[in-house]
Amino acid sequence: MGTEGIPTVRNLSDYINSRELVETTDPDFQRPLYRQEGFDGIVSFGEIDAKLSAFLLDERAKTGLTQSDFATLAGLARVVYSRYELNISRLTVSRMIHLSELLGFLPMQMIHAAAPHLYGKDPQEADDRVELFRLIHDLPHDTIRSLIGIVGQLTPSDVLEARQKAEAEADAQAEAERQRLNRKAARASRRGRPPGRPPGRKSSTTETPTDE
Template sequence: MRKRRDLTDYKSARELVQVTDPYYQKPLYRRPGFDGVVNFEEIDAKLADFLTERREKTGMTKGDFAALIGLSRMVYGRYELNISRLTVSRLVHLSELLGFQPLEMIHACAPHLFGKTSQEANDRAELIRLVSDLPHESIRNLLGIVSQLTPSDGHQAHTKAKSEEEHQTTVETEPALNSKT
């Protein structure tokens, strides 16, 4: 029988805490949100609210939308009433029909995954939304800029910028030195 690894460092690095979610009735590990650990039932309720809000924005009734998704009104209504749980494949289908990015729905129920503070999480989600609407050429240009700013490359980018700045200063002062001689 294989021995279980010590996961203390893993849990610590990801700021995981042990909780007992009422849905599972056994200990599991979660990362706390801005107001502590939100249980799965609360997450599901936020997903249902998001889905209802998005459908209502289209002006469609539950019955109209259920026909688009290929379900009866009663079966679809179970998602909005938080009776049935969404699968990832259903989430993808709903995002296709309602025109939202799946990350928007995740942000609605778990904003702590997008930043250390509520403001940071909201800003990051808004940036993701804005970038998703850009034309491809703008995205390519933005990729070049953002890749210079990423934390893993931050030191390299800073060093490169400083080197370029020093080189530019040298180039600017050399003609001045030459004109005095």
């Protein structure tokens, strides 16, 4: 039997580097594990769970429903449901999907609330990307198909070219601003000099020695 179709075994160190993973520890794990760093370092799973619970509580509160009424929709006793909002019980993926059906949020929004680093290199990029997804989600299907065609024409090289162009324009604007400030400082310096010959400039007349 040939090796065609068998996936290539990757070097673990190379994979760790390619995913920008770092070794860390977590109270919930007995052994070291690897994670991606967030915007403020590595966030523990306990902190992530707390943020998920806070998001759930906020979304449920927006509906105006009491815990008891909402627990009925979720098929749970109020005490059981309250454990999710109090960060006592952990949310499973299937439970998160069910809650998103009931509350109308996108699962991506819940994940973004707990782990925004998964959606961008900085908080602003992460917020913008999730907001874009939310806006697209509300568009009619015909519009979405049109957007797919437009975005599909943006090949990686086009995206890179656009980014390089934007960076070049930003650098040019920054350089122009530096030059403007330098000229302004030079004018201010000249205004502060006493009247007379500019410093460092030799006289155009040559002194002739006289006999005493």
